[in-house]
Amino acid sequence: MANTPYPQSYYAASANPVPERPPLQDDVETDVCVIGAGYTGLSSALFLLENGLRVTVLEAARVGFGASGRNGGQIVNSYSRDIDVIERSVGPKQAQLLGQMAFEGGRIIRERIARYNIQCDLKDGGVFAALSNKQMGHLESQKKLWERFGHTQLELLDQRRIREVVNCDQYVGGMLDMSGGHIHPLNLALGEAAAVESLGGRIHEQSPAVRIERGANPVVHTPQGKVRAKFIIVAGNAYLGNLVPELAAKSMPCGTQVITTEPLGDALAKSLLPQDYCVEDCNYLLDYYRLSGDKRLIFGGGVVYGARDPANIEAIIRPKMLKAFPQLKDVKIDYAWTGNFLLTLSRLPQVGRLGDNIYYSQGCSGHGVTYTHLAGKVLAEALRGQAERFDAFADLPHYPFPGGQLLRTPFSALGAWYYTMRDKLGI
Incomplete structure (x- = not known):
């Protein structure tokens, strides 16, 4: 067998x-x-x-x-389509129930980790990073939407504040969700x-x-x-x-790609993500990244529809990483892999x-x-x-x-x- x-x-x-x-x-x-x-x-x-x-x-x-x-190991709340989209599709009553559940998964993860003493490098805090004023406006609306459903661990970040948590000059602002975070998946x-x-x-x-x-x-x-x-x-x-x-x-497997650097050391790692939060940008095909427990940068992005394995994953993802962190141009990539997720039309x-x-x-x-x-x-x-x-x-x-x-x-x-x-x- x-x-x-x-x-x-x-x-x-x-x-x-x-x-x-x-x-x-x-x-x-x-x-x-x-x-x-x-x-x-x-x-x-x-x-x-x-x-x-x-x-x-x-x-x-x-x-x-x-x-x-x-996966990228990020604890991200809500669904791939947010509660306002659901509400327009199915009405307020059903959306209310789904909205109440939108932030429950992260609490379940933390409860499991605590109850069963699971060692998986849990860190609190996730950042949504805006690349444009339009995306920043969306985050402002998202904060109000999530707070309407009782989710209050949110902070909008202006350009100065986001530079304090992500050492990257691409972003005009962002939103910090302290009930988000990351784990070794x-x-x-x-x-x-x-x-x-x-x-x-x-x-x-x-x-x-x-x-x-x-x-x-x-x-x-x-x-x-x-x-x-x-x-x-x-x-x-x-x-x-x-x-x-x-x-x-009614579904389609899709592939996403991830690379992991060699260990960066405490100083370089802290210079990239000083509070050790995870990050995802607000693009439709988004990039996402975080530090591992041993201070590597784990960086993912891209989608291959139909779940084919790309011939050279590093060639796809490394340029994205260097656009965010050009200071890593001489850093070695130790691992590169792909994995499939299942996409629905909705x-x-x-x-x-x-x-x-x-x-x-x-x-x-x-x-x-x-x-x-x-x-x-x-x-x-x-x-x-x-x-x-x-x-x-x-x-x-x-x-x-x-x-x-x-x-x-x-x-x-x-x-x-x-x-x-x-x-x-x-x-």
């Missing part, structure tokens, strides 16, 4: 030690079978186990193999997996779900075993493949149920670190009969990409080009 290792990323190279988790090789019965050991699956499993259910998690590769273990996933096992949950790596036998007592088949469950949670996101064909039609997550007992959440659209932790709680609530919050997500409208799977990539790339040109022209 094939053994899928982690990609050659900084996160994999600096991961905390973990036990072997053997593939499923027999037939088991459980209350809930979770497909995917990323944040959505692990968060769901934890909430279910804490409420007394039996849980088995199947992972096609390794815990956190997908976006959960490859793979170590967070590994710590959550250990928490699952501490509560009696079972995790099987190298155990891809190859078929779901639907019905009153659904069965998930793997190459060497099967799991019979009362409920199934599908949490594969961009790495689900065609296991559930109806979930593939840029909002897709949540729902197939039949009576198969639940799913997917399509974070690049905004998944906090949302996936919230999704786990919402899915667990729904399985236990508390469906109000689940329904608020499930009722969001979703549409297939124009042109179907054949044309979704070029159409999305064309749309991204349009918004990128608007960013560059400041219109």
